[in-house]
Amino acid sequence: MRILIVDDSTTARRFLKKALPPQLLTDVVEADGARRGLEICGEGGIDLMFLDLTMPEMDGYEVLAALGGVRLATLPVIVVSGDVQTQAPDKAKALGARAFIKKPASKEQVEVVLREIGVL
Amino acid sequence: MESARDPRADLLKMGPTGALPGTPLPPDAQDALGEIVNIGMGRAAAALAKSLSVFVRMSPPTIRVADGGSQWDVVLGNRWKNRDIIVARQGFFGDLKGEALALFDPDVTATMNDLLGIQSGAVGPEVPLELANLLIGTCVGGVAAQLAQNIGFYPPAIVFQNRELEAELPRLRQRSGAIILVAVDFNVDARHFLGRVVFAFAPEETSRLERLIAMFLEEAFA
Numbered sequence: 001m002r003i004l005i006v007d008d009s010t011t012a013r014r015f016l017k018k019a020l021p022p023q024l025l026t027d028v029v030e031a032d033g034a035r036r037g038l039e040i041c042g043e044g045g046i047d048l049m050f051l052d053l054t055m056p057e058m059d060g061y062e063v064l065a066a067l068g069g070v071r072l073a074t075l076p077v078i079v080v081s082g083d084v085q086t087q088a089p090d091k092a093k094a095l096g097a098r099a100f101i102k103k104p105a106s107k108e109q110v111e112v113v114l115r116e117i118g119v120l
Numbered sequence: 121m122e123s124a125r126d127p128r129a130d131l132l133k134m135g136p137t138g139a140l141p142g143t144p145l146p147p148d149a150q151d152a153l154g155e156i157v158n159i160g161m162g163r164a165a166a167a168l169a170k171s172l173s174v175f176v177r178m179s180p181p182t183i184r185v186a187d188g189g190s191q192w193d194v195v196l197g198n199r200w201k202n203r204d205i206i207v208a209r210q211g212f213f214g215d216l217k218g219e220a221l222a223l224f225d226p227d228v229t230a231t232m233n234d235l236l237g238i239q240s241g242a243v244g245p246e247v248p249l250e251l252a253n254l255l256i257g258t259c260v261g262g263v264a265a266q267l268a269q270n271i272g273f274y275p276p277a278i279v280f281q282n283r284e285l286e287a288e289l290p291r292l293r294q295r296s297g298a299i300i301l302v303a304v305d306f307n308v309d310a311r312h313f314l315g316r317v318v319f320a321f322a323p324e325e326t327s328r329l330e331r332l333i334a335m336f337l338e339e340a341f342a
Contacts, residue, residue: 008180010148011155011337018341054158056180082155082162085169085176103159104340 001119002027002045006037006063007052007080012103016050016080019110021120024048034058038066046075048119053081053092064095072096076117080105144185145300145326149333153302156336157181160262161304164317167258168251168306172235176314179305185326193289195303195318196223200285207288208245208252210276212260212319215269216329220260220319222252226282231312245278252276255306255317267332299323 003024005013013030020028029046031037034055040046053060060079067075079092082103089100099113114120145153158181165176184195206224211217225231229247233239253276264271280288300321306314321329 009151009155009158011152012158015155015340054162054178054180059177082159083178084162084166086166087169087175091175103155103162 001047002029004029004031004037004040004046004049006031006034006049006055006060008033008055009052012052012080015104016110019105019107021107021111021114024114024119034060034063037063041067041071041075049075049077050080051077051097053079053083053088061091061095064092064097067096069096076119078113078117145183145330145333149330150183150185152333152337153300153329154181154183156263156266156333157183157259157302157304159266161259161306161317163262164255164258164304165306167254168314171254172232172308174235174308177307179307182301182303184301185299195301196285196289197303197316199313200316202284202286204282205285206245206248206281207279207285208248208276209279210252210256211274212256212264212271213274214264214271216264216267216271216321216332217325218260218319218321220252220256220317221279222248222255222276222315222317223285224248224251224315225313228315231314235308235312245281248281249276249278251315252317255315256319259304259317260319267336269332300326300329 001024005016005028007013017025017028029040031040035058041049051060051063060081064072064077076098077096078099078101079097080101080103081088084102092100098117101109101113111120161178161181165178169176182195200223204226206226206228208222209219211219228251232247232251256276257273261271301318303316303318305316308314
């Protein structure tokens with residue numbers, strides 16, 4: 001399974017990789033911004049995306065909108081965000097995200113969500 | 121107009137003799153601080169969203185080390201130049217010391233009243249002060265909490281209102297040593313720009329902050 005992590009923060013990407021189950025760490029691709037993330041997605045071969053919401057130039061909501069419903073039907077996206085507004089998960093899911101994890105992501109949170117969406 | 125307040129909080133007034141030189145944060149520590157701020161500002165947005173029953177969007181944090189003051193221009197941003205604005209500030213003390221600024225449009229009171237559906241709400245400095253208190257308290261408090269630091273806040277005060285930033289900028293630029301500056305924008309539904317929060321850690325705090333961030337990362341990735 002090839003996983004893409006889209007987050008402008010190196011620290012956040014490290015946090016997330018640490019929270020991933022070991023069996024999913026074999027093929028992880030990182031994008032340090034939304035546009036790079038979309039480019040990698042466009043190249044194909046991504047099976048699961050972790051997406052930050054607050055990024056420069058283009059935020060996570062815009063990434064979801066750019067991917068669109070057709071792509072998101074086959075590419076599960078898990079939003080990982082420090083945005084703890086109650087509306088944030090609903091807003092992300094309305095745009096096609098499968099799940100929402102609050103930063104900093106813990107191993108437990110990630111595992112629960114991966115099971116919920118059928119990846120584990 | 122300066123307000124009378126505890127001089128320990130007046131970091132923005134520190135002149136060359138009032139500050140100890142600090143060391144710039146290395147890039148990896150700046151990145152980690154950005155992520156810590158990201159989580160802190162998320163809490164600020166949530167508090168604001170709850171108060172206003174709106175969805176709040178935030179910019180990614182801008183982090184700069186103000187070596188000699190030029191970075192103040194970066195964190196204060198072009199949006200605020202050549203126009204009248206309101207600036208409030210609030211000092212924080214305790215395990216981490218510094219001061220935060222909140223920059224607002226002059227019509228922030230009308231915007232807030234509009235969002236709250238109030239036809240004749242509060243006037244004067246009450247709204248920007250309350251908003252500054254909320255945003256600064258939750259944002260800076262959230263950063264301190266993640267670093268396991270206890271901080272308190274002085275009451276917010278208006279630095280100036282309905283004046284151009286340029287007139288005040290020289291005073292803000294005159295810093296010595298390295299001051300870590302962090303700026304975050306808060307918007308409501310992309311229609312209303314609410315304000316920018318800039319917080320500055322005291323020059324003598326840079327090495328301490330660097331140690332705290334290193335400890336935070338060590339703990340997180342142990």
